[in-house]
Every structure is written in C-alpha cells, then in structure tokens.
Amino acid sequence: MELNKLEEIFQTIYGKKNEFSFFSPGRINLIGEHIDYNGGLVFPCALDFGTYALVNLREDNKLNFASTNFDLKVSCDLNNLVYTKKDDWANYPKGVIKIMLDKGYTVKGMDILISGNIPNGAGLSSSASLEVLTSVVVNNLFNDGKIDRVELVKISQMAENEFVGVNCGIMDQFAVGMGKTNKAILLDCNSLSYKYADMNLLDYSIVIMNTNKRRALNESKYNERRAECEEALKIIQTKKPVANLCKLTPEEFHEVEPLLTKDNIKNRAKHAVYENDRVISAFDCLNDGKLEEFGRLLMESHDSLKNLYEVTGKELDSLVEEALKAEGCIGARMTGAGFGGCAIALVKTDKIDSFTEEVKKAYTERIGYEPSFYSSGIGNGTHQIY
Numbered sequence: 153m154e155l156n157k158l159e160e161i162f163q164t165i166y167g168k169k170n171e172f173s174f175f176s177p178g179r180i181n182l183i184g185e186h187i188d189y190n191g192g193l194v195f196p197c198a199l200d201f202g203t204y205a206l207v208n209l210r211e212d213n214k215l216n217f218a219s220t221n222f223d224l225k226v227s228c229d230l231n232n233l234v235y236t237k238k239d240d241w242a243n244y245p246k247g248v249i250k251i252m253l254d255k256g257y258t259v260k261g262m263d264i265l266i267s268g269n270i271p272n273g274a275g276l277s278s279s280a281s282l283e284v285l286t287s288v289v290v291n292n293l294f295n296d297g298k299i300d301r302v303e304l305v306k307i308s309q310m311a312e313n314e315f316v317g318v319n320c321g322i323m324d325q326f327a328v329g330m331g332k333t334n335k336a337i338l339l340d341c342n343s344l345s346y347k348y349a350d351m352n353l354l355d356y357s358i359v360i361m362n363t364n365k366r367r368a369l370n371e372s373k374y375n376e377r378r379a380e381c382e383e384a385l386k387i388i389q390t391k392k393p394v395a396n397l398c399k400l401t402p403e404e405f406h407e408v409e410p411l412l413t414k415d416n417i418k419n420r421a422k423h424a425v426y427e428n429d430r431v432i433s434a435f436d437c438l439n440d441g442k443l444e445e446f447g448r449l450l451m452e453s454h455d456s457l458k459n460l461y462e463v464t465g466k467e468l469d470s471l472v473e474e475a476l477k478a479e480g481c482i483g484a485r486m487t488g489a490g491f492g493g494c495a496i497a498l499v500k501t502d503k504i505d506s507f508t509e510e511v512k513k514a515y516t517e518r519i520g521y522e523p524s525f526y527s528s529g530i531g532n533g534t535h536q537i538y
C-alpha cells in the first residue's frame with residue numbers, strides 16, 4: 153500500500169496525522185540454511201518489500217496497535233506487557249518493547265499503524281521485519297538513535313525467543329536490520345562478524361517463488377532439528393573439543409562421522425558441516441562472477457535440505473525441480489525454514505517471463521494450486537522515512 157494511503161488510514165483510526173514513519177524489509181537467504189543456530193555462516197539479503205510503521209507519540213503510557221493486514225487492534229499499558237495469545241501479531245512489537253524496557257531503555261506511549269506487503273507465512277521473515285521495525289522506532293524516537301544496530305538485532309531475536317516463544321536463530325533479524333542496497337551479507341552467526349558482497353548477478357536475476365502451501369505446524373519440526381543437531385554435537389564433543397557443528401571442516405567431520413550411529417543425527421550434522429562449506433564457496437563465486445558455479449551450490453544446498461535435513465516437502469521440491477527444468481534457470485533452492493514457504497531461483501533476466509509461465513503451469517499440474525512469483529530489489533535495512 154502507498155504511504156499516502158496509509159497516512160489517510162492512520163488519520164481515520166487515530167483522528168490525527170502521524171508524525172513519523174518507518175520501513176523495515178523482509179529477507180531471503182541465498183544460501184546457508186539451518187546453520188545460524190549451529191554457529192555457521194549465512195548469506196542473506198534484505199528485500200525492498202517489507203513492513204511500514206506510522207507512529208505518533210502519546211502523553212500517557214498507552215500503546216495502541218492497529219494494522220492494515222489484520223482486523224485485530226490491540227491496546228495495552230507500557231507497564232503491563234505480557235504475551236497474550238489473543239493479541240496475535242501485536243505480541244511481536246509488545247515483546248520488543250518489553251525487552252527494551254527491561255534493559256533500561258526509554259519507551260513512552262505511542263499510537264502505531266503497521267502495514268506489511270510481505271506475504272504472510274511465506275518464510276520471508278515478516279515477523280523479524282516487524283520486530284526490528286519496533287526496535288528502530290523505539291531507538292529513534294526515545295533513545296536519540298544511540299543504541300547500536302546489532303544490539304537492536306539481538307533484542308529483536310530475544311523478543312521472538314523469550315516473549316513469543318519461537319526458538320529461531322539470529323539470521324532473519326540480522327538480515328532485516330543490517331541489509332544494504334544491492335548487497336548480500338555474509339554473517340558468521342557464532343562471532344556475529346560480517347561483511348557485504350556485491351549482488352552482481354550480471355544478466356541473471358533472483359526470482360522468489362512462493363509454494364503457497366498453507367501454513368502448517370512447523371514449529372515443532374524446527375525445534376526437533378535444533379535438538380538433533382545438539383545431540384550430534386554432544387556425541388562429537390566426547391572425542392573432539394568443538395564449540396559447534398559448523399566449526400568442523402568436511403574432513404574433520406569425516407573422522408568423527410562413525411560416532412554418529414543414528415542416521416537422522418548423522419544426516420543433520422552432515423548437512424550443517426557441508427552447508428557451511430558451501431556458503432564459503434558461494435561467497436567467492438559471487439565475488440568472482442562465477443554464476444553457474446553459484447547456481448550449482450544452490451542446487452546442492454536444496455538437495456541436502458531435502459535428503460539430509462528433511463525440511464523441504466513435496467511443494468518446495470516440485471517448485472525447485474520445475475524451476476530447474478525451465479530455460480534460463482541455473483540454480484534454485486528453498487529459502488528460510490522450509491516445510492513450505494518460498495524458494496529462490498537464479499534466472500536469466502530476459503527469460504523471466506517464460507520461466508514463470510512454465511513453472512506456474514507445471515507446479516499447478518503437480519500440486520493442484522498455483523504458486524506466486526515476486527521479483528524484488530535488494531534493499532536497505534530498517535530505517536526511518538520521516
């Protein structure tokens with residue numbers, strides 16, 4: 153929705169013009185999946201669609217939240233911020249504000265209108281977008297913009313882990329908060345050191361493909377994978393002192409592999425180690441303009457997530473298989489947590505139209521409903537518009 157339309161809606165809801173507005177992107181991850189919580193390297197970038205916040209200050213301690221995406225409006229008091237199931241989406245901003253208050257930062261009453269154009273439940277980080285958005289609103293309006301950006305990223309992850317109760321890693325919040333136009337971020341999730349790479353895709357583009365698989369109960373699977381990786385690490389640590397799975401090179405993993413006698417545990421660990429290795433190669437390929445090689449790494453990543461990590465499912469697999477059959481596509485993989493949601497494809501820019509047509513037709517025949525396609529620029533991290 154256009155900003156001026158949102159300003160009208162704000163005025164209708166709150167009876168006044170908004171003074172401030174902010175934007176926070178969604179993200180895709182190019183490669184490095186399910187390894188942020190294994191101390192690995194990830195390679196995400198921020199999108200140019202995301203979430204807006206229009207804000208006014210209040211004289212009291214009230215927080216009013218409204219959204220153009222959901223009917224639900226939520227009002228609460230700054231001194232009594234607790235997770236409530238019925239508050240649904242508003243628990244994300246509530247959680248961030250609660251954690252910032254607990255850490256001693258200043259927060260005052262606000263009227264807020266949220267509006268997102270990230271498809272909900274598509275795995276493009278609509279929740280991280282909203283969390284980091286809230287932290288930047290609070291930083292800029294009440295703390296002179298002085299809180300370090302990485303601290304805001306950590307607060308946002310903490311809100312999701314501790315307030316909402318989702319045990320995610322740090323990749324999404326980091327990508328949303330630290331994104332830069334036309335850059336991908338190589339992030340070491342262990343040390344939080346990072347560097348940017350130019351998204352120089354020559355005559356190729358990234359196409360985002362949504363399976364449109366209805367949101368299922370994935371949370372338990374996500375936590376199950378985390379637990380399996382922890383189990384693998386514990387076993388490996390009985391023979392080799394290593395802080396996390398991604399500290400192992402493929403050669404080192406080969407030596408300890410016989411210790412992992414359960415197939416699922418071995419496979420999860422193997423994915424983590426080799427995926428981390430692929431991220432290092434992918435970063436080099438992108439820098440050196442070796443896009444065919446980059447595309448091949450995307451395919452290897454998807455295969456590993458399908459066969460070793462088992463987080464894809466028939467919708468994502470069909471979408472990726474059909475994408476790879478289409479002319480002009482040199483690589484594709486799921487992105488995000490998996491079990492549905494989105495995949496990305498690296499496609500010759502002048503073939504995008506025929507590509508989407510072919511993939512749409514073939515996927516619909518196989519799955520029974522249509523996928524969606526988005527093209528997005530690589531945008532900046534969360535920022536104030538005015």
Ligand code: GLA
Nearest residue numbers: 185186320321322323488489
């Ligand atoms: C979700 C989580 C991230 C990360 C990805 C998988 O998006 O929020 O922390 O674990 O899944 O790479």
